[in-house]
Amino acid sequence: MPSHDEIYEKVKSALVEALGVDEEDVSPTATMVGDLGAESIDFLDIVFRLEKAFGIKISRGELFPEDVLSSSEFVTNGKVNAAGIATLKERMPFADLTKFEANPAVQNFANTLTVEDMVRYVSSKLGG
């Protein structure tokens, strides 16, 4: 099991390659969408690179829950409803959703996921 720092460095390389950002732009607290400019298609690219870098398998929607955010079952009047929040929490135990829960408008989700969330996600996949 690699250390947190080792995982962070590899995640950082994957983000630099996938998003074309500079290394110094990537910090643990940087948000994937707001700060690093990731678009939905970038998450597919990031999934490819993380799978390769760590030898893990990432299922669709596991890293970025597009399906939940665009579902009429989980979104009411532009906000993720209680069932949606519960699904997100179950699906993404690695992400800190406290801030998002305070104002769960779909567009706010973009600024929820951080680089550190990605590191925690990979760490959980590696059994840490």
Next chain:
Amino acid sequence: MRWFWIDRFDEFVRGKRAVAIKNVSLAEEHLHDHFPGAALMPNSLVVEGMAQTAGLLVAEAIDYNRRVVLAKVAAAEFHFDAVPGDTLRFTAEVLDLKPTGSLTRVTSHVGERVQGEAELFFAHLEPGEGVPKLFEPTELLRWLDQMHIYDVGVDESGRPLVRPDW
């Protein structure tokens, strides 16, 4: 109608590698204004040729079961401009192929010189994922025939590709 931006395939190895050529001609209207008196092929259109080469390589590898769309130019670098009279030779390699997408690397050569290099990322969409039906099967097959895919194509073991019975 389909926008043809490669002239033919010279090599095609299922799921691995393909080589296609594109002849750049002053008869192409877009070169008349880009630029008047100094025709240069825009590199964005070189990327289109790269994408058609790599996109067909990927689409064939998944039996044309999903819609393969260029989702992202992950990296691109060009070393000089292609001009009328040049023959661009696109060589595409599949770096990674999954049901949902693929990552490819494509180079563009003029003679022995590397004109451009790019990493192209394709999304493989299923019906209902926001993209209308791209081709009728017969239209696609006509395109593949025109590109000589079944004349030069081989599978992973080197056996000739089987032309679909559409």
